[in-house]
Amino acid sequence: MHCQTTGSWGSYMPTTRTAATVVVGDPLERIERLASENAVVIFSMSSCCMCHAVKRLFCGMGVNPSVIELDQDPRGRDMEKALIRLLGASPAVPVVFVGGKLVGAMDRVMASHINGTLVPLLKQAGALWL
Amino acid sequence: MANHRVGETGLTESRPPNHHHHHNIPYAVLHGMNVPTSFIHQEGSAFGFGELEEAIVLQGVNIRNDEAKAPLFRPAATLEMFPSWPIRFQQTPRVGSSKSGGESTDSGSAVNTICSKTENQLEPESPISTKNTTPLDHQQEMASDFSRTGTSQNQPVAKLPQEKRRGSTSEKQLDAKTLRRLAQNREAARKSRLRKKAYVQQLESSRIKLTQLEQDLQRSRSQGFFLGGSAGAVGNISSGAAIFDMEYSRWLEDDQRHMSELRTGLNAHLSDSDLRIIVDTYISHYDEIFRLKVVAAKADVFHLITGMWTTPAERCFLWMGGFRPSELIKMLISQLDPLTEQQVMGIYSLQHSSQQAEEALTQGLEQLQQSLTDTIAGGPVIDGMQQMAVALGKLANLEGFVRQADNLRQQTLHQLSRILTVRQAARCFLMIGEYYGHLRALSSLWVSRPRESMMSDDHSCQTTTDLQMVQPSQIHFSDF
Numbered sequence: 001m002h003c004q005t006t007g008s009w010g011s012y013m014p015t016t017r018t019a020a021t022v023v024v025g026d027p028l029e030r031i032e033r034l035a036s037e038n039a040v041v042i043f044s045m046s047s048c049c050m051c052h053a054v055k056r057l058f059c060g061m062g063v064n065p066s067v068i069e070l071d072q073d074p075r076g077r078d079m080e081k082a083l084i085r086l087l088g089a090s091p092a093v094p095v096v097f098v099g100g101k102l103v104g105a106m107d108r109v110m111a112s113h114i115n116g117t118l119v120p121l122l123k124q125a126g127a128l129w130l
Numbered sequence: 131m132a133n134h135r136v137g138e139t140g141l142t143e144s145r146p147p148n149h150h151h152h153h154n155i156p157y158a159v160l161h162g163m164n165v166p167t168s169f170i171h172q173e174g175s176a177f178g179f180g181e182l183e184e185a186i187v188l189q190g191v192n193i194r195n196d197e198a199k200a201p202l203f204r205p206a207a208t209l210e211m212f213p214s215w216p217i218r219f220q221q222t223p224r225v226g227s228s229k230s231g232g233e234s235t236d237s238g239s240a241v242n243t244i245c246s247k248t249e250n251q252l253e254p255e256s257p258i259s260t261k262n263t264t265p266l267d268h269q270q271e272m273a274s275d276f277s278r279t280g281t282s283q284n285q286p287v288a289k290l291p292q293e294k295r296r297g298s299t300s301e302k303q304l305d306a307k308t309l310r311r312l313a314q315n316r317e318a319a320r321k322s323r324l325r326k327k328a329y330v331q332q333l334e335s336s337r338i339k340l341t342q343l344e345q346d347l348q349r350s351r352s353q354g355f356f357l358g359g360s361a362g363a364v365g366n367i368s369s370g371a372a373i374f375d376m377e378y379s380r381w382l383e384d385d386q387r388h389m390s391e392l393r394t395g396l397n398a399h400l401s402d403s404d405l406r407i408i409v410d411t412y413i414s415h416y417d418e419i420f421r422l423k424v425v426a427a428k429a430d431v432f433h434l435i436t437g438m439w440t441t442p443a444e445r446c447f448l449w450m451g452g453f454r455p456s457e458l459i460k461m462l463i464s465q466l467d468p469l470t471e472q473q474v475m476g477i478y479s480l481q482h483s484s485q486q487a488e489e490a491l492t493q494g495l496e497q498l499q500q501s502l503t504d505t506i507a508g509g510p511v512i513d514g515m516q517q518m519a520v521a522l523g524k525l526a527n528l529e530g531f532v533r534q535a536d537n538l539r540q541q542t543l544h545q546l547s548r549i550l551t552v553r554q555a556a557r558c559f560l561m562i563g564e565y566y567g568h569l570r571a572l573s574s575l576w577v578s579r580p581r582e583s584m585m586s587d588d589h590s591c592q593t594t595t596d597l598q599m600v601q602p603s604q605i606h607f608s609d610f
Contacts, residue, residue: 047501049494049495049497049498049501049524049527049531050494050527050530050531050534052493052494052497053490053491053493053494053495053497053531053534054490054494056489056490056493056494057486057487057489057490060486060489060490061486106530106534107533107534107537110487110534110537110538110541111537111541113483113486113487114480114483114484114487114538114541114542114545115541115544115545115548116476116479116480116483116545119483
């Protein structure tokens with residue numbers, strides 16, 4: 001299944017992640033800013049297998065998430081620490097934002113999918129049409 | 131000739147035992163061959179025939195004393211009087227008889243070997259023979275040699291202390307070689323004794339382990355059900371796994387209790403609120419096993435993921451350390467009638483989403499496996515330890531997957547109870563409990579089923595072909 005996991009998604013503002021744009025600021029703010037740029041944003045690490053699982057989950061649902069690989073971002077380390085603080089637990093990734101709002105780590109994502117709250121959320125954010 | 135006489139004397143009068151003398155006497159002489167006298171005198175500067183005759187007499191005395199013990203008498207035995215040829219002398223007693231500690235040659239080749247060695251050793255030994263040794267020393271040496279060789283046939287080891295008594299370096303040269311050889315032999319014998327001892331000990335402990343295993347197996351069979359794997363097993367089980375197994379068996383007992391409560395509650399037509407309490411208790415009962423599995427996954431993820439905590443039949447359906455939620459729902463769907471349309475949609479939606487989640491986790495695990503393979507597969511290994519460290523780090527992710535799978539199972543059960551009415555939920559959980567109970571019973575039956583291949587001659591044991599789970603102890607495999 002074709003699932004674009006990196007970069008931008010057509011009708012939404014593309015995520016510009018260039019090393020040249022150095023935004024000085026709180027990593028958490030950056031996270032929130034990045035999270036609001038797309039309907040579904042996944043903070044991930046390229047080597048993480050659980051991140052791969054969550055990506056496959058969304059692709060399997062027909063959702064095209066925007067993925068931010070922290071290990072490939074120059075300020076990834078700071079963001080990782082901020083995410084741990086946000087979640088209150090390790091590991092920092094994967095973390096999913098839908099419609100700019102935090103859904104959580106893998107266990108929360110799975111729980112929300114099983115209890116039927118994830119799909120409406122996705123539809124609401126415009127990530128999913130039926 | 132004097133030598134000839136000597137030789138003959140040696141032949142007829144005595145049985146010279148193996149004996150060393152540092153003086154060089156040509157082999158030919160010793161065998162009583164015609165040799166020009168001049169030749170002999172050439173070598174024997176430090177050796178006098180007077181001493182030799184004395185030695186022969188002494189030798190004869192010794193030999194007669196030891197006659198019972200030294201049955202060897204060979205023409206070549208005259209060589210033994212002359213310690214100049216240490217190796218050869220050691221060989222001679224072996225000619226046609228048991229050895230006395232030297233190299234072994236058969237009688238046929240001994241002579242030739244000795245002959246060649248004579249020639250080889252003439253040169254090295256001449257300096258030795260010119261060393262400071264008094265005639266007295268010679269005699270002493272010869273005497274000790276005689277006594278040594280006299281008993282040599284029976285006490286190869288006893289040779290050693292006598293050998294050590296010698297002062298001259300030629301004796302030492304012989305001794306060193308002999309000593310080393312003997313020491314090596316002893317060492318080898320000792321090592322093989324130790325190995326044998328270790329092997330026997332290993333056999334013994336394995337035997338004990340085997341009987342213990344058999345006893346455990348008998349015990350669990352006679353109890354009529356098969357506790358998945360390792361509750362009382364001997365052998366390699368981690369403490370985390372053992373603890374979990376114990377907790378799981380206790381959980382199974384609780385499960386039986388809860389199920390009977392559900393049954394009685396349903397049959398008694400309790401009010402919904404009362405039944406709700408029972409159902410919620412049952413859900414908490416399941417929550418507990420998932421909590422225990424979190425701990426177990428941390429302690430020993432492989433125990434969970436390989437299903438060693440479950441029964442064989444359950445293991446057959448194992449997915450990521452437990453049951454597959456979508457399969458469970460599939461099993462339930464047909465039995466949960468009647469359902470409202472909304473409920474039907476809810477159940478199918480639940481099945482669908484659990485399938486998607488299962489698929490995602492499976493793919494994540496596959497990526498982990500691929501990554502692990504890439505790490506540990508051959509190729510240019512720069513740093514083996516580093517490679518292993520990286521692999522270990524990746525392996526640690528297994529725990530996360532088992533946890534997420536258990537999380538999925540737990541969420542599925544909770545969602546079921548939300549979709550269904552209290553009564554339906556009570557029936558549902560009873561069905562689940564009974565399903566796994568049947569699966570466990572199937573495992574038990576399978577394990578204790580009659581195996582025709584083992585009943586070759588004794589057909590009387592085939593009376594238990596009808597599957598009676600209750601008496602698996604009737605089948606005594608120990609009879610075969």
